[in-house]
Amino acid sequence: MAGNDRRLTVAGCRLDTACPRLTTAARPRGAALLLVLWLITLLTALVGAFALTARVEALQGRVLVSGLAAGNAARAGLEYALTRIELDDPRRQWQPDGQPHAWRYAGAEIEVTIIDEGGKVDLNQADMTLLAGLLRVLGSEQFEAEQLAGAVLDWRDADSLTQPTGGAEDADYAAAGRPYGAKDGEFESIAELQQVLGFTSEIYARIAPHVTVYSGRPRPDTAFASQEVLDAMGLDGELLVTQRRQLDPVTGEPMPGAVDNSWLVGSRSGTYSIGSRARLADGREGVVRAVVRTGGGAMPGMAYTVLRWEEGVTPR
Numbered sequence: 001m002a003g004n005d006r007r008l009t010v011a012g013c014r015l016d017t018a019c020p021r022l023t024t025a026a027r028p029r030g031a032a033l034l035l036v037l038w039l040i041t042l043l044t045a046l047v048g049a050f051a052l053t054a055r056v057e058a059l060q061g062r063v064l065v066s067g068l069a070a071g072n073a074a075r076a077g078l079e080y081a082l083t084r085i086e087l088d089d090p091r092r093q094w095q096p097d098g099q100p101h102a103w104r105y106a107g108a109e110i111e112v113t114i115i116d117e118g119g120k121v122d123l124n125q126a127d128m129t130l131l132a133g134l135l136r137v138l139g140s141e142q143f144e145a146e147q148l149a150g151a152v153l154d155w156r157d158a159d160s161l162t163q164p165t166g167g168a169e170d171a172d173y174a175a176a177g178r179p180y181g182a183k184d185g186e187f188e189s190i191a192e193l194q195q196v197l198g199f200t201s202e203i204y205a206r207i208a209p210h211v212t213v214y215s216g217r218p219r220p221d222t223a224f225a226s227q228e229v230l231d232a233m234g235l236d237g238e239l240l241v242t243q244r245r246q247l248d249p250v251t252g253e254p255m256p257g258a259v260d261n262s263w264l265v266g267s268r269s270g271t272y273s274i275g276s277r278a279r280l281a282d283g284r285e286g287v288v289r290a291v292v293r294t295g296g297g298a299m300p301g302m303a304y305t306v307l308r309w310e311e312g313v314t315p316r
Helices: 026-085 128-137 142-156 170-175 190-195 201-210 227-232 237-244
Strands: 101-105 108-116 271-279 285-294 304-314
Touching: 026 101, 026 108, 026 271, 026 285, 026 304, 128 142, 128 201, 128 227, 142 190, 190 201, 227 237
Parallel strands: none
Antiparallel strands: 101 108, 108 271, 271 285, 285 304
8 A cells, every 4th residue: 555655754764764863963063163263263363463563573673773873873973073183184184163074984974063162152252243243144133133132141141231232131031921030140051042032943943053152252263163153253254164175185274365364273172063964874864963072071081071962863
């Protein structure tokens, strides 16, 4: 009978035959596979993060090493400049008159400038005429130049009387919202100019390379003064600087010319502003700007005393 031949099946197994036990073993195996995949993904991310961190640290290390090399090369330029100043042979001696000098050190290109502080305008010694003249040469109008020069004199003098032309005493500072008033004492650094009434950051930036507090001279030494300072003294700065740099290749002395050479012969003070810029092959630059005094350092074994020091590294 057809009904007797019909076989009931469940999940592909006939009920009248032996059938394997039905299990759910496939489910744990699938979960384990997903877990393994997640672990592989996590480990891949961790390895990638470690590799990226290592690369960044390696790059930072190279940047740090390059910066240190550039800074050390710039400091080497300063040290070398001091040896060239002291040479007896005028043909090899570097004059501290602001002329740039090129030098190579450990693969770095170095440019050094040296200026004798005696060739600058001393803020504690210069008179009204010289200070105002320098400010005019540097771009200030006559009225502003006299106001600023007077303020410099009032800052350093001990009295409370304002200069006949320009100037600023305590009442003027108070009116301008500066309660500290005039110092009534000598400048200790050229940076004090930024506190003097009327001096903006722009004016300070223009005058800073040409002034000092270390020379003790009422008039700058013309042998080392910049063109701007020479002009402020009423001289032909361009002509004097040009002649100063035309040296006799045999003697190393300035060439004789139409100008009296006495303007070109000075006595070095031993206190110098030195700027040294070193450029590495990869483009990194190190810069040192300092004022140093030679003739024995503050501590035994030092060749000079540092009076002011600035340094930095520029990115490539």
